[in-house]
Amino acid sequence: MGKTPCCDKRGLKKGPWTAEEDKKLIDYIQKHGHGRWRTMPKNAGLRRCGKSCRLRWTNYLRPDIKRGRFSGEEEEIIIQIHSIMGNKWSAIAQRLPGRTDNEIKNYWNTHIRRRLLRMGIDPVTHTPRLDLPAISSLYNSSQPNAPSNMLGDHPQMNNPNLLTPSIAPSSSQRTTMNFLPQNFQENQSTNPHAQNQLHAIQENQPHTTIQDFQANMDQFSINTTNFSCPNSMPSLCNNINEDQCIDIAYDSLSFPEYSNQNFCQLLLAESQMYELDDTQNFGFGSVISAPLASSIPLNSATSYINGSAEDDQRDNYCSNGDIDAFM
DNA sequence: AATCCTCTCAACCGCTCAGAT
DNA sequence: AATCTGAGCGGTTGAGAGGAT
Helix, strand or coil: CCCCCCCHHHCCCCCCCCHHHHHHHHHHHHHHCCCCCCCHHHHHCCCCCHHHHHHHHHHHHCCCCCCCCCCHHHHHHHHHHHHHHCCCHHHHHHCCCCCCHHHHHHHHHHHHHHHHHHCCECCCCCCECCCCHHHHHHHHHHCCCCCCCCCCCCHHHHCHHHHCHHHCCCCCCCCCECCCHHHHHHHHCCCHHHHHHHHHHHHHCCCCCHHHHHHCHHHCCCCHHHCCCCCCCHHHHCCCCHHHHHHHHHHHHHCHHHCCHHHHHHHHHHHHHCCCCCCEEECCCEEECHHHHHHCCHHHHHHHHHCCHHHHHHHHCCCCHHHHCCC
16 A cells, blocks of 8 residues: 655645635635545645645534534533543544544543543543552552552443543532442453452442441451551541541442552542542442541642642632533 | 743644545 | 555644743
8 A cells, every 4th residue: 555645745835724725725625525635736726735635624624613612511422432432533523513533632632631630530441540659559569469450340440431421520410429330230241250349239239328337337347447548648647537447448348359548548539539528429339428538638638649739629629610620 | 021831733644444446 | 356545543743822930
């Protein structure tokens, strides 16, 4: 297959288009339609390669192109489709009339991707990031044989459909992060290990409240007195009391393979990120009590996740819409 | 006011794919 | 079946704008 020669090698113009060039291209396409891009430039009187003409038309000059800021709905669509299809920009563009794949790609890279990263979510997998130095080192230090993907088999962490809609929840949704086992079942049914996890979830469903757990504590052999925090999180450590440890232990009970303090720390930090303000199901089927969530200093929790305490402190209190609240 | 830095996005590059020959 | 060509896709680049110092 012969490669298309570069424009400059053929003595053709590169770089930004002038208004005059735009006009020539528009006039030609209005008269003759688009297609036959290779021969079009010559016929249109342009010293451009066909590829450049096609790009200019499809990404900029096309009359049905929508300009302006992406709406919240558009963002949500992008994130949802991306969680399923990945960087299939043209496929995403098909769901957003008037938006080009190039525009969506740029918007993803400059806005959405960064936002997900700051939320501690891997923009590629749409699962919580595992490359965070603090988290990964903590985990590795306590579980040397742990898989590289700390949450790899975890049902809720492995299901993009569970994470992506919550990126832009409505105000009423923001404090309720229920991750449903049935979704997990659909995606993980062939994984024996995941099956075991599912059974563990089902046995513990419905996850009720800390009070329910405490009422049945004698059924569990969780040593909550040994809970301690890594040195990197002293301020967080100082704010955890015994009740909260019980709470954390309950969560760990559902997923014994993750019952280490570092995973609990991750939960705590995330609970603060999402501004949990009541006893709620959060992530992983865990129950986090109000005192637990509210006791974590914002700086500690958010910087633990994404290393930008000031930014997130500001942004967590931003009220300019749902998305912005998570910037 | 000047310089530096960051961000945005239009445009380019390299590649793949499907259809034609 | 092999090759060629046009079209499209996704990754990357770099100029320009605007903000920070």
